[in-house]
Amino acid sequence: MKLVILQEDLNKALVTVSRSVSSKSSLPILANILLETEEGRLKLSATNLEVGINYWLGVKIDNEGSITIPARIVNELIASLPAAKIELETKESTLFLSTNNFKINVAGLDSAEFPKVPFFPKNPLAVFGKEDLIKGLSQVVIAAAQDEGRPVLTGVLFTSRIEGLTMVATDGYRLSLKKISAQEIDKSVEKLIIPGKTLQEVVRIAQETADNKGGSITIKLGLTTEKSQAVFSFPNIDFSTRLIEGEFPDYQKIIPQSSTTKVIFGKEEFLRAIKTASIIAREQANIVKLVIDPVGSSGKMTITAETAQVGANESEIEAKTEGEKLEIAFNYRFLLDFLNVVEGDEIIFEAGGPLAPGVFKPTGDDSFLHIIMPVRIQG
Amino acid sequence: MDNNNLWQRVLEELRLSVSKPYYQTLFLQTTLISLENNVATVSCTNPYVQGMIENRYYSLLKSILDSQTKNNNSLVFVIKTITKQESKEIGPLFEKEAVRKPVFDTHTGLNPKYTFSSFVVGNSNNFAHAAAQAIIQNPGGAYNPFFIWGGVGVGKTHLMQAIGHAILEKNSDFKVLYTPSENFTNELVQALQDKNISVFKKRYRSIDVFLVDDIQFISGKEYSQEEFFHTFNALYMAGKQIVLTSDRPPSEITKVEERLISRFMGGLTVDIQAPDYETRLAILKAKRLEKNLTIDDAVLDIIAQNISSNTRELEGLLSQLVTQASSSHTELNTDFAKSFFGIQKQKTSKILQPKNVIAAVSRQFQIKTSDLTGVSRRAEFVFPRQIIMYLLRDELKIPLVKIGEMLGGRDHTTIIHGSEKIRQLFNNDASIKQQIMLIKQTLSE
Numbered sequence: 001m002k003l004v005i006l007q008e009d010l011n012k013a014l015v016t017v018s019r020s021v022s023s024k025s026s027l028p029i030l031a032n033i034l035l036e037t038e039e040g041r042l043k044l045s046a047t048n049l050e051v052g053i054n055y056w057l058g059v060k061i062d063n064e065g066s067i068t069i070p071a072r073i074v075n076e077l078i079a080s081l082p083a084a085k086i087e088l089e090t091k092e093s094t095l096f097l098s099t100n101n102f103k104i105n106v107a108g109l110d111s112a113e114f115p116k117v118p119f120f121p122k123n124p125l126a127v128f129g130k131e132d133l134i135k136g137l138s139q140v141v142i143a144a145a146q147d148e149g150r151p152v153l154t155g156v157l158f159t160s161r162i163e164g165l166t167m168v169a170t171d172g173y174r175l176s177l178k179k180i181s182a183q184e185i186d187k188s189v190e191k192l193i194i195p196g197k198t199l200q201e202v203v204r205i206a207q208e209t210a211d212n213k214g215g216s217i218t219i220k221l222g223l224t225t226e227k228s229q230a231v232f233s234f235p236n237i238d239f240s241t242r243l244i245e246g247e248f249p250d251y252q253k254i255i256p257q258s259s260t261t262k263v264i265f266g267k268e269e270f271l272r273a274i275k276t277a278s279i280i281a282r283e284q285a286n287i288v289k290l291v292i293d294p295v296g297s298s299g300k301m302t303i304t305a306e307t308a309q310v311g312a313n314e315s316e317i318e319a320k321t322e323g324e325k326l327e328i329a330f331n332y333r334f335l336l337d338f339l340n341v342v343e344g345d346e347i348i349f350e351a352g353g354p355l356a357p358g359v360f361k362p363t364g365d366d367s368f369l370h371i372i373m374p375v376r377i378q379g
Numbered sequence: 380m381d382n383n384n385l386w387q388r389v390l391e392e393l394r395l396s397v398s399k400p401y402y403q404t405l406f407l408q409t410t411l412i413s414l415e416n417n418v419a420t421v422s423c424t425n426p427y428v429q430g431m432i433e434n435r436y437y438s439l440l441k442s443i444l445d446s447q448t449k450n451n452n453s454l455v456f457v458i459k460t461i462t463k464q465e466s467k468e469i470g471p472l473f474e475k476e477a478v479r480k481p482v483f484d485t486h487t488g489l490n491p492k493y494t495f496s497s498f499v500v501g502n503s504n505n506f507a508h509a510a511a512q513a514i515i516q517n518p519g520g521a522y523n524p525f526f527i528w529g530g531v532g533v534g535k536t537h538l539m540q541a542i543g544h545a546i547l548e549k550n551s552d553f554k555v556l557y558t559p560s561e562n563f564t565n566e567l568v569q570a571l572q573d574k575n576i577s578v579f580k581k582r583y584r585s586i587d588v589f590l591v592d593d594i595q596f597i598s599g600k601e602y603s604q605e606e607f608f609h610t611f612n613a614l615y616m617a618g619k620q621i622v623l624t625s626d627r628p629p630s631e632i633t634k635v636e637e638r639l640i641s642r643f644m645g646g647l648t649v650d651i652q653a654p655d656y657e658t659r660l661a662i663l664k665a666k667r668l669e670k671n672l673t674i675d676d677a678v679l680d681i682i683a684q685n686i687s688s689n690t691r692e693l694e695g696l697l698s699q700l701v702t703q704a705s706s707s708h709t710e711l712n713t714d715f716a717k718s719f720f721g722i723q724k725q726k727t728s729k730i731l732q733p734k735n736v737i738a739a740v741s742r743q744f745q746i747k748t749s750d751l752t753g754v755s756r757r758a759e760f761v762f763p764r765q766i767i768m769y770l771l772r773d774e775l776k777i778p779l780v781k782i783g784e785m786l787g788g789r790d791h792t793t794i795i796h797g798s799e800k801i802r803q804l805f806n807n808d809a810s811i812k813q814q815i816m817l818i819k820q821t822l823s824e
Contacts, residue, residue: 026400049404049427113435115427150469172470173708228426228458242425249469285707331706357472373471375706376699 001037001065001090005057007083007099013044013055014075016208016237019201021071022048029068034114035088035095036066045117046071051198052117052229053205054238066111069095074106118240120233121222125189126165126182130217134206135343136167136180137199139368142337144196145171152246155193158221160185168251169196172373174334175251179367189223193248194230198241202232209234255371256359259350261326263292263301264363265319267347270303271339273315277305278332280313287375289329290349294321305332328354329377338370385447386411386421392443397436405432412459417452419444422459429456471705487547488557493540499665501658504534507649511538514620515545518553518588522647524611524621528628529651532689535624538651539590542622546588556583557590564596564603580606584613588620594643595625598634608639615642654690659683662690666697674701674711681716731822733777733785736770739821743814752787765797766815769805772798774819 014033022030025048034045037059044055067090074095078086081102089096090108097104128136137156145153156169164181209217220233224240231240277288284307291302301319306312328351339347344362351358351374360370386409394402405428412420421440423429432440433456444452500508513521525542527535543555558566563583570579583589589610597603614621625632628650629643654662663679666672682700686693700719704711741748744763751764764786771777771785772794779791786794804811 025404027404028400047427049425052427113431116430116434118426153469170470170472172472175472224426226426226458249473254472285703287706371472376702 001035001067001088002061002063003037003042003088004060004062005042005086005088007078007081007086009057009059010086011078011081012208013057014071014078016205017044017046017053017055018071018075019204020046020048020051020053020239025049029109029113029115031070031072032068032109032114033071033074034066034068034111034117036111037061037064045114047115047117049115050195050242051201052115052240054117054119056236063089065090067093067095067108068111068114069106069108077104077106118224118229118231118238120220120231120238121224123186124184124220124222124233125186125192126160126221127184128180128182128219128221130206130209130219132180132182133219134203136178137203139341139370140167140169140176140178141196141199141203142169142341143171143174143176143370144169144199147171151244152193152248154197155195155244155248156199157248157251158192158194159190160187168248170249170251173331174338174373175254175371176338177251177255177369177371191248192223192230193244193246194241195244202239202241205232205234205237205239209237254357255369256350256352256357259323259352259356259359261292261294261321261323261352262348262350263319263321264346264348265301265317267339267342267345267362269317270347271336273303273317274332274335274339276315277303277313278336280307280310281305281332283307283310285375286331286333287329287377288332288335289327289377291327292319292321293325294323295325326351326354327377328358329375330358330372331375334372338372342368342370382411382414385414388447389440389443392447393440396439396443404428405436410459412457414448414452417450419452419454420457421454422457424459426458429458432456487543487555489540489543489547489555491544493537494544495541497665497669498534498537498541499654499658499662501654501661503652503654503658504538507538507651510647510649511542511545514542514622515549518546518550518620519618523615523618524623524643524646526623526625526629526643526646526648527651528625528648530626530653530689532691533651533653534690535651536592539592539622539624543588543590546620550587553587554585555588555590556586557592559592560594560596560603560607563591563607564600567603567606580610583610586614586619588622589614590622592624593626594623595627595632598632604636604639608636608642611639611642621646654693656683659686659690659693662693663697666694670698670701672697672701675713677713678711678716681713681720685720731775733771733775733782735822736775737767737785739818740767740770742821743818752785754787765801766818768794768797769801769815770818773802 017033021033025031030048034043036043036045038056040061042057042059042061044057046053077097081099084099087098093108093110095106095108097106140156144156148154150172153171156167159166159168161179164179164185166177166179168175168177170176206219217235222231222233223229224231228243229240230243231238274288278286281288288303288305291304298321299318300316301321302314302316304312304314338360342360342362344365346363347360348363349358349360355374355376357371357373360372361368389411390406390409393406397406408424409432410422412422414420423432437454441452441454444454498508507527510522510525514525527538529535540557543557546553547555567579570576597607611621623643628648629640632640660679660683663683667674667679678700682693682696686696700716701711703719704715709715737748737751740763741751746760746763750760751767753760767786768782771782772779779794782794783789783791801811801815805815806812
């Protein structure tokens, strides 16, 4: 293999691809990145057996060929080089890199050992706009469980609707639901559960993707032919991930159909009040309390936190209140997670009592819903 | 040879030919699903693994399988992900359906939760429990009325309602009525207002088992007492079972007419004490089962040790502990429970030295240690010296002869006499007991 490539292009590709390299596999080949010429372009591939990535780069090819090289070392080497043309050449299992001033050779491994990283299939399941997907995934992924003890809950459930997909994640304490618009939906696939962790990587790759011509970017989702893996297709990148097998809990039955108290308040004000309260609350149980009294003191909501050894805090924000008086407590981390991803200026909060799940959503947007289980408080 | 055994042999042979990391990553989780018509179907956990085996190790795997089966086989690979055992609990959000409010039976007023199966019997309540069993066997005949008294949250209401449930279970046509005495009064007042007192009388006098909770609240309400007296008499004469509870014995209920009190005492009066440690632990274990919690015995032990007052508090603390742990996403282990109760990790008790004991006694009585260990038998020295003997023998378990040596070469019989004398005084004389407790306290600091 012999080719010429720009340092900026190669560096950017290596940074993205390296994140899918296995960090702790016992197989040496999995710590490597595959470089391979393919139809006039250079393909970089990496996998940790859970996810896989193919990244294509425009290059000037003199000789076809392939090699695998240790990701960590090459990544650092290329990053340290100045922005210039780099010549890549392989001799047996060694890669020679040269610029005007540098000559480097790196010992690689035979590319025949490298596992095949799946490509995007012919037919997509759905096609998303880039911004829609980034926003939607960010809003849902926060609620996926970290704890591997319940594998199904570490994933995000995708189900198809008429005009798009519904994405749901829950860790048993909170639930996030987002309806995302999409085109070319294949309704034969009823549901998919994709690991939340790999969806975070999808968001990162999407954020890094830019269109040279400044046009809008679409991202496609598909299944491999054996239906064992999901593949996200970006311009010049295919990112594949394993699927989670199992039954996702019946989330529809826990979405409250009615409420006894309803409040509408400004997001920024609420966020500030929660952040202040969290300073007190984090010292013990992370509990902040919301007090809503539509009859006694309408037009406001009180946010309090109290920790015996530290102190107490109380803030009031303007709010439109309806219904019954309610004192409800939440883990402030869950509130912050939600507030950090929700869009819009105003939030609607509804609950059916101090122990009933609290429903949060932005005003004027029915596509996003976040449910948080309150904390039981004394007195 | 079955597929499992065959595949085991293939893998063992394969292990010799491939390096360990490859063997572990690629082959360890493969299984032979079937071998039919010389086609072996092998499952892999992961499509990458499948691809790598197919590309690199197909011929090796085939040759090993062929030599093991002495046949010409071909291999097919399928993907089968290992699904881990899902734990059933999926967080409080999904538990909503399971938690149902106890439905009170409007007919009998009984709470379905309070049955004998959830009633833990211990030292503090076994007599009351036994009496209750006799009543169930023979309602109205064994002990009538049955009067249960005890402090808050010891299980009076629970036992009373359990009797109601058990009698209903045996005789489904019995009319059982549970009512707090407060209700009795309220209904009476209502009946008087509505001018249908005869309906009220009829309702209460047609009952087979009458359970009245917290009868002490009837005190000072004269008209209620009068009506209750008549109801009581009517039921009693008809041989119907009456069960009453109160927070004090009948004789201590004030402002209640004598004739009513004497009737209360006409049957059997039992008291229920606050549960002892073993009972508390048993109650907690029963609650754990009832609420389907996964909590270590050690944690329950900590709760049982720290809450001694009553069952209700015990139950409350258990659920408080569980909610706090789940809301802060921490595991409910002994450390969490200890920090919840504010228990410091126990300091290792320092080893008491005899000289510390002597020094403490000398400080307490303002006598020089040399006098205490000296030969003088003056009365003001002898008594403290005997306390030392008692402490060294009973607390430090030092041999008699050795104590004798420490206290100026005294005979072991002297030590026996001295320590025995103090032990007796300790048990009988409050002021001496207090003095010794004071010394013990300074020693433990």
